[in-house]
Amino acid sequence: MTTETKTLLAVDGLNVRTPHRTLVHDFSLHMAHGERIGLIGESGSGKSMTTTALLGLLPNGVTADGSVRLDGHDGNLLQAPESELMRIRGRDMAMVFQEPLTALNPLMRAGDQVAEIMLQHRLAPSKAEARRRAIEMLDAVHLPDPAQAARAYPHQLSGGQRQRVMLAMALANDPALLLCDEPTTALDVTVQRQVLDLILELVRERGTGLLFITHDLAVVANMCTRVLVMNQGVVVEEGPTEDIFTKPQHPYTRGLLAASDLEATDADGRLFTVASAQDYVPPTVDTDPAAASAEAAPPEPAETPAAPAAPAAPAETVMKVTDLVRTYTRGRTSLFKPAPEVHALKGISFEVPRGGRLGVVGESGSGKSTLLRILAGLDQPTSGSAVVAGNEVAGAKESQLRQLRQQLQIVFQDPMGSLDPRMTVEQIISEPLLVRGRNETAAERSRMVAEMLEAVGLPAESAARYPHQFSGGQRQRISIARALICRPEVVVADEPVSALDVSVRAQVLNLLADLVDEYGLTLVFVSHDLNVVRHLCDSVIVMQSGEIVEAGDTETVYRDPQHPYTKRLIDSSLTLRQELTHAS
Structure with a gap:
């Protein structure tokens, strides 16, 4: 790391231990202001333990030693008193968790939760000002009607909307460092894409440093400029994202890449796993899009449409769904209005051959x-027919x-x-x-x-x-x-x-x-x-x-x-x- 770009976060020789074993061994990371770093590895590799150690939020019985220094604060954060850590958390260093429902207070409106963060750190002079700024933050994270969202409780919002509220809370005080722990794992693909684009846009705009923890390598390729690969508590490889993903040096990195690449298969047409990855050819970054798509698209499927001409007899149908309708009635919300209806299925039909x-x-x-x-x-079903393996489900x-x-x-x-x-x-x-x-x-x-x-x-x-x-x-x-x-x-x-x-x-x-x-x-x-x-x-x-x-x-x-x-x-x-x- 050059001395010109001032270091935002310096972690040296971090170990995280329980009385019985070491969970993270000798972890080191130097991050510049505005840098975006991905921390990848599978469950149990030590990713989340590393980030909770940085925040001083390790569970009881788990200890950390080594050195963690944050720009603007003297001394080692691992030795800092809880009162100082509470000032830092949410103001200089903020976290977006994987599951927003457990991280949000179910009894508080979304806007109040964002406002509370500003008031706690005395960055808004009054409650009214904090509320006004909270609505601005909910607007900044692209919630459709921020004033209405501010009045909603977490259970009244969708998963993607809750994750946006979490992001608004994390960025409310303009922290220098944002930690994201698998923030889009539970979301639908279109919502995941929106949330990732939003995180990228906001950290770029604000010059925020980003440490992004995930097991999804495509997400890291999309978000991060540098990547660290963890396996069983040890960083096995680190470097620029493009180098790591196209020229992996460590067998575990190669295995993770191979297993993530659903467009690549081995000689038997099966997906690669960490164990079978030695024959895997990593993707090459090609600036010519035509060549890149030729590389990405496996040649076999192009020939498949010709194959079905051979068998003349049609396959027997095992499942036949015809005009399937399912309508639910929700609980009444008013004495005077009829109970609302939910049209879960609106007359769908399809067949599956044996x-x-x-x-x-x-x-x-x-x-x-x-x-x-x-x-x-x-x-x-409310109406329609579903025949499965010769059994009619409707009315059975x-x-x-x-x-x-x-x-x-x-x-x-x-x-x-x-x-x-x-x-x-x-x-x-x-x-x-x-x-x-x-x-x-x-x-x-x-x-x-x-x-x-x-x-x-x-x-x-x-x-x-x-x-x-x-x-x-x-x-x-x-x-x-x-x-x-x-x-x-x-x-x-x-x-x-x-x-x-x-x-x-x-x-x-x-x-x-x-x-x-x-x-x-x-x-x-x-x-x-x-x-x-x-x-x-x-x-x-x-x-x-x-x-x-x-x-x-x-x-x-x-x-x-x-x-x-x-x-x-x-x-x-x-x-x-x-x-x-x-x-x-």
Whole structure:
């Protein structure tokens, strides 16, 4: 770091420890004013522990030593008293957290929360002035009606709007340093893109230093000029973003890049993982856009449209949805007005052939989850028909639905929420076999569980353990084993990889693709990650506000979207190769 550009943050030899082990080893970072640095790594790599140490917010029993110095403050912040840290937090150094709902006060209006930050640090002379400035800040973060948003409580705002309020709070006092910890992980792609563009615009305008923590490498390529890669508490590689992403030196960096790049596959057509990344060729930054897009687009899909001419007989339809409508009635808000109606599905129709892989894409509120619940027999349509594996869902009695649930299984987004913590893995996986009409013995069930554990790549001894003893990716494998044990015809996967690290995501997607082929399954894959759907699915339907706005062969829809909403979704989704091309 040159002495001309004054150092904003100097971290030297930072160690973060519990009484039993060291979580972060010898972390060092020198950041200039206005510099944007990305800190990347997977869950457990020490990213969040590093940032909470910088803020002096480590949990009880965790200690930090080393040196942290911030421009404008004398001395080592790790040794500073809490009173001084409280003055610094929110004024000179601010943080945007991953989950705004837990970070915002549910009992305070949004505008008051922004105003409170200014009043705490005495940067507004009066409450009235702080409120006026709070509305200005909500306007600066592009909330549609800032005065109205200021009066709203957090639960009355959408996820993207709450994240904007968090950003307004973080930037209210014009801090020199902004720390962002996975601030867009829980957001839809178009909202994610807006929030990222907004953060970039605001830090550039204000000359704010940005430390951006994420496991999404495309986001770092979009946001940051320099990057540090962490693995198991150690920085394994650092340098300019372009160099790290096109010429990675460390095998772990190469592995992360390979697993993030859903446009690259190995010789068997499977996604790369950290373990299989040695043959991965990193993207090259090419200033000629035509050459760059030729590099980014794998050559195989261009030839696919010719292939379907061979089989003459049409594939049997496993799922047929016709004019499906679902209308909810919300709770009454007034004695004199009728209860408001929500039109979750507005007459949608589609078919899935046996062995097909259908992607369902759309943002929050598009009707994806309602559709899933109806297909799985967990909800009844208001009108229309849904035939799944020969079972009509509409109007079906519980005994008829039992048959459907043997033939359709769901893999949920959050394995921790869908696995019973008091049951062993064997009990969890074998549970679908305990329905009336099946007659396997206990020994046969144990043998089937062992086979399924092997199929999803978990050791046989996992059967005796409990869900909390596994990582997120392993828990998702247990969910997949449970879904497949009764050999269903259809598997519905609801955002099954959105909560996973990139390398685990690649492993789970490869596993799903292998099992779909091996068992001849029909897959319905719901996701807001368009790149995942493009990799895994052969056809796609795009949903918006309860309607299908576009449907067709995946590659055709992605290359030539006809509906403006599909085009917006595709333009908003970040891919590593595109970001590197734009950055150059």
